[in-house]
Amino acid sequence: MKFVRFALAGGLLIAATSAIAQDRPQVDAARIDATMRAMFSRVSPEWQARAQLDDTQRACTERRNQVSAAEADAIQARERATVVLPPDGNFLGDWRKGFQVANNGRGGQFSDPAGTIAGGNCFACHQMDPKEVSYGTLGPSLAAYGRDRNYDPELIRDAYIKIYNSQAAVACSNMPRFGAMKVLTIDQIKDVLAYLFDRQSPVNQ
Numbered sequence: 389m390k391f392v393r394f395a396l397a398g399g400l401l402i403a404a405t406s407a408i409a410q411d412r413p414q415v416d417a418a419r420i421d422a423t424m425r426a427m428f429s430r431v432s433p434e435w436q437a438r439a440q441l442d443d444t445q446r447a448c449t450e451r452r453n454q455v456s457a458a459e460a461d462a463i464q465a466r467e468r469a470t471v472v473l474p475p476d477g478n479f480l481g482d483w484r485k486g487f488q489v490a491n492n493g494r495g496g497q498f499s500d501p502a503g504t505i506a507g508g509n510c511f512a513c514h515q516m517d518p519k520e521v522s523y524g525t526l527g528p529s530l531a532a533y534g535r536d537r538n539y540d541p542e543l544i545r546d547a548y549i550k551i552y553n554s555q556a557a558v559a560c561s562n563m564p565r566f567g568a569m570k571v572l573t574i575d576q577i578k579d580v581l582a583y584l585f586d587r588q589s590p591v592n593q
């Protein structure tokens with residue numbers, strides 16, 4: 389569209405070339421920052437802090453998620469250092485509660501009543517229980533996740549780390565860092581892990 393508009397208006401090759409270069413939106417990054425800060429100017433300091441990019445978000449944003457291998461290693465190491473493993477050494481909670489966590493998209497909103505329990509909203513991005521017909525596809529299907537992995541304890545631990553901090557596993561992941569960003573508690577992560585790995589869970593039927 390831009391190409392056509394420029395070509396008609398100018399009729400010059402140079403205009404057409406610059407139109408192609410403009411395919412990416414040309415918005416001043418400083419202006420975006422200022423607008424974002426203004427939107428957050430009247431909220432609590434805790435919410436203002438949420439508008440600040442941390443080092444990982446900044447690296448991924450600046451590189452449009454195309455970080456070098458060295459940057460990816462640095463991100464994964466930094467994010468891995470945030471992961472708190474379950475103090476009792478037990479990774480699996482209650483799969484029934486895990487379903488509630490996976491199916492709950494509440495939390496982290498201005499309008500939340502005090503004491504709202506946040507969910508993981510996993511179904512927004514993943515298939516889990518194969519009988520559930522409503523799910524998103526941004527992430528891979530997790531149907532039969534535990535069964536396909538022979539309920540291997542090593543892989544249960546890996547999945548815990550992935551859910552606690554997705555970027556410890558994949559730099560610039562599109563999956564939220566649930567534990568590190570305090571969206572989910574350790575117990576909620578254990579429950580959702582049981583939903584993926586318990587032999588009785590509908591995910592593995």
Ligand code: HEC
Pocket residue numbers: 490508509510511512513514526527528530547550551554557558561562563564566580
């Ligand atoms: C906003 C989308 C999004 C949400 C919400 C989300 N994920 Fe993910 N998830 C992804 C994407 C994208 C990947 C694949 C890329 C990656 O690994 O980062 C992924 C990968 C995974 C993997 C690794 C899969 C493999 O290849 O072995 C697991 C396990 C997982 N997610 C579990 C969860 C759980 C549990 C929740 C809810 C607590 C959740 N995800 C919520 C997007 C999401």
